[in-house]
Amino acid sequence: MCARNAETVVEDYYEALRQGDQLSVYFAPDDSLVKFGISEQLTGYEEVAEGLREQTCHSKEWRITSHDLRVTERDDYAWFSDTVDMAWTDTTTGIRRSFSSRWSGTLENQDGWKFVAMHVSAPHTL
Template sequence: MTVADTIEAYYAALRAGDPLAPFFLDSPDTVKFGLSERLDGADAVAEALRTQTETTRAWVVESTDRHTGQRGETAWFADSVFMGWTDVERAIRFEFDTRWSGTLVRVDAETEGAGGDETGETDENGHEWRFASMHVSTTEAL
């Protein structure tokens, strides 16, 4: 699976309400910035994403300007994404034009988890990509 495939699989999982934590590197150094939070470490990222999945519905994630790069076992991306969701606890719909960027690292599927990413695919050497960092910000003034 390519870096671009991994990013699209993450967007698809977000839309479907599927678990998102498996896309992130299992490391205390993993970091995720959202629209209103900073999460440090894989455990904090996993907990926040679990809560997000439980309390939101009707996700729209539309990528319009994705760029990726790769050098060896490290990759990066930037994207412009329209996204929207409904907060089911407050019955509020949110929609934003956002900017996404992040760093991915290639990991061995055998040692990093169940083998294969969320689609069950690895590259020809049994590796898959995980987000080591992700940053999502809005283009609008909050």
């Protein structure tokens, strides 16, 4: 992962997810790190890394389609938001999952941009 700016890191993360590559390298090794997924909350680097390893082991055929990526950088911090169509196959059940989702997060430049917070959610429709 050799990214020049925060936007490239977000795009590289999407591609790593599609390819089934290691994802924890995109996150800051920090106990205050937090990652919210559609069905979980992970706190601290070790918990996030383990959650991402489990996710990679139990999913395949990821489709990530970004629709409105917006990234802002200020000195050593950046934040992003996006609307993303996402889908994958659960390797445990064989079920194909898909969501129209919202992504947001914060990155810090620690000798390269790393996520310090990420939130992925699916809007609830009535």
